[in-house]
Amino acid sequence: MTLVRSFFTVVFAVMLFIAAGFSITAPTYAQSADTGKPVEGSVPGGTTSGSSSDAELWRQIRSGDTGNVVGRDKSSGIMIQSQGEEWRQIRNGPLPMYSAWAILGILFLLSVFFAFRGRMKMAHGHSGKTITRFTLLERGSHWLLASSFIVLALTGLNLIFGKTLLLPIIGASAFSALTLFGKFLHNYVGFAFMVALVMVAILWVIHNIPNRHDLVWLMRGGGMLGGGHPPARKFNAGQKIIFWIVILCGASISISGWALLNPFTTTMMSDTAALSNSILGTEFATNLGLIQEQQLQTLWHSAMAVFMIVVIIAHIYIGSIGMEGALEAMTTGEVDQNWAMEHHSLWVEEMDEASQANAKAEPAE
Numbered sequence: 065m066t067l068v069r070s071f072f073t074v075v076f077a078v079m080l081f082i083a084a085g086f087s088i089t090a091p092t093y094a095q096s097a098d099t100g101k102p103v104e105g106s107v108p109g110g111t112t113s114g115s116s117s118d119a120e121l122w123r124q125i126r127s128g129d130t131g132n133v134v135g136r137d138k139s140s141g142i143m144i145q146s147q148g149e150e151w152r153q154i155r156n157g158p159l160p161m162y163s164a165w166a167i168l169g170i171l172f173l174l175s176v177f178f179a180f181r182g183r184m185k186m187a188h189g190h191s192g193k194t195i196t197r198f199t200l201l202e203r204g205s206h207w208l209l210a211s212s213f214i215v216l217a218l219t220g221l222n223l224i225f226g227k228t229l230l231l232p233i234i235g236a237s238a239f240s241a242l243t244l245f246g247k248f249l250h251n252y253v254g255f256a257f258m259v260a261l262v263m264v265a266i267l268w269v270i271h272n273i274p275n276r277h278d279l280v281w282l283m284r285g286g287g288m289l290g291g292g293h294p295p296a297r298k299f300n301a302g303q304k305i306i307f308w309i310v311i312l313c314g315a316s317i318s319i320s321g322w323a324l325l326n327p328f329t330t331t332m333m334s335d336t337a338a339l340s341n342s343i344l345g346t347e348f349a350t351n352l353g354l355i356q357e358q359q360l361q362t363l364w365h366s367a368m369a370v371f372m373i374v375v376i377i378a379h380i381y382i383g384s385i386g387m388e389g390a391l392e393a394m395t396t397g398e399v400d401q402n403w404a405m406e407h408h409s410l411w412v413e414e415m416d417e418a419s420q421a422n423a424k425a426e427p428a429e
């Protein structure tokens with residue numbers, strides 16, 4: 065008997081504790097003192113009467129609002145999160161579908177382009193003389209960025225497509241081990257990517273500020289229209305577009321990745337929506353619950369990453385098999401002078417002027 069009494073005392077104490085801790089700021093509903101029946105708008109499902117259905121209360125609960133909870137996991141203050149179903153459908157439907165179309169689409173376009181155009185050759189062949197294009201620091205930063213991005217892209221794509229494409233081939237246990245390893249790799253390599261992104265931004269931002277030559281370069285399709293290569297400085301307009309996509313998308317993916325690493329602690333999507341509403345006059349919802357924040361961040365992170373993967377596939381094509389003489393710039397750091405004159409004539413002139421000025425400044429022996 066004493067045992068039973070102690071048991072109920074403990075249960076009662078725990079219930080009180082939970083009730084005190086879980087104090088959702090939802091409207092309170094009272095029972096009539098006279099009849100004991102629920103008054104107008106009482107909580108539905110009440111066993112005594114249950115006659116009234118409080119649609120407004122349920123609407124508030126289903127809106128995903130976060131109530132106040134004591135404890136570190138603030139997300140437990142959300143009772144029902146209907147948007148989770150919407151998120152799940154996008155995550156398993158349009159996201160993989162459009163991603164697959166985009167990646168297959170760019171591979172198809174590049175293959176067709178390569179089939180018709182072949183490798184872009186140097187018009188005047190090799191001159192035998194080279195010119196330094198990138199320092200060791202520039203190449204090191206580029207390859208850190210490139211290798212970390214490729215690891216992040218492969219491990220990230222596994223999260224989108226792995227279950228459909230890999231699981232049936234390698235089986236459940238191998239897939240689970242691979243995906244777990246990939247997840248850790250993804251989380252840690254992200255930091256190497258961020259460091260490289262900052263380095264590349266610092267090293268090259270000065271060369272990527274748009275100028276009037278970029279307009280000419282774009283109007284002449286980078287040399288495909290009007291014959292001959294339009295003049296360009298260190299980077300042409302096409303490369304500047306790649307640079308800014310890498311920097312801006314890379315930053316956005318890094319920030320949303322940071323938010324995903326620290327779940328339920330940021331309100332970046334609400335803040336971005338509020339900023340967009342005030343600057344662009346959009347009407348995005350700004351009162352997102354913490355779980356909704358997390359869901360939208362996963363979608364944003366994935367969509368940005370897939371967009372960047374598509375752009376980078378095109379970049380890798382141009383920087384390797386697509387154009388003769390380009391890859392050396394990132395391997396040895398030296399490019400043939402004819403290649404440099406063809407693609408970056410203004411940059412070659414600048415380099416010549418700089419070396420002449422240096423020669424003059426140095427006293428003759």
Ligand code: HEM
Binds near residue numbers: 211214302304390393
């Ligand atoms: C195996 C893969 C890659 C190859 C072969 C490659 C090749 C190259 C080459 C040859 C250049 C210099 C072009 C020039 O001399 O003007 C370059 C520049 C650059 N690369 Fe890569 N790259 C690769 C991957 C990546 C990745 C994954 C990123 C970013 C995530 C990236 C970002 C850049 C940027 C921002 C530049 C400067 C702008 C430009 O030339 O477009 N690269 N890359």
